[in-house]
Amino acid sequence: MRKFNFSATALILFLSTVFAFSQSDLMVWNGSSEELEKYINSKDEHKNAIALQKIIMNPEIEIANYLCYDIYRMYRNHNNDKIRQMALVALYKMEHFNLLKNLKDDLYEEKNPQLRRQIFLILEKMPVLTKLD
Numbered sequence: 001m002r003k004f005n006f007s008a009t010a011l012i013l014f015l016s017t018v019f020a021f022s023q024s025d026l027m028v029w030n031g032s033s034e035e036l037e038k039y040i041n042s043k044d045e046h047k048n049a050i051a052l053q054k055i056i057m058n059p060e061i062e063i064a065n066y067l068c069y070d071i072y073r074m075y076r077n078h079n080n081d082k083i084r085q086m087a088l089v090a091l092y093k094m095e096h097f098n099l100l101k102n103l104k105d106d107l108y109e110e111k112n113p114q115l116r117r118q119i120f121l122i123l124e125k126m127p128v129l130t131k132l133d
Helices: 006-020 033-040 045-057 065-077 081-094 103-109 113-125 127-131
Strands: none
Touching: 033 045, 033 065, 045 065, 045 081, 065 081, 081 113, 103 113
């Protein structure tokens, strides 16, 4: 099996979402977790995508711990698979090990082959996840 580079996968995912979502409503982010939370918990997919892109592209962003759980719920429950993929990349970037260790179970339950591959790559990239049990 070919070994995929996770950063290349994240880049392809990011570029596909840029084309999939119109960014006419650009996020005016003042650096606060409250503003980020508003976009993450919005019913608007465009705002969800913009917030996730901010997290993915800016690894030094300070994110409130409770937002990690909202992003994990977004991965688990969102109807749009592109948003779910972006949520996985955001979780990987945030390195929230308590949530990422759940991906071992998610790998076997996930029906979307792209998301399964992405989960596999995260688990492969972060071997510490297999030692958390």
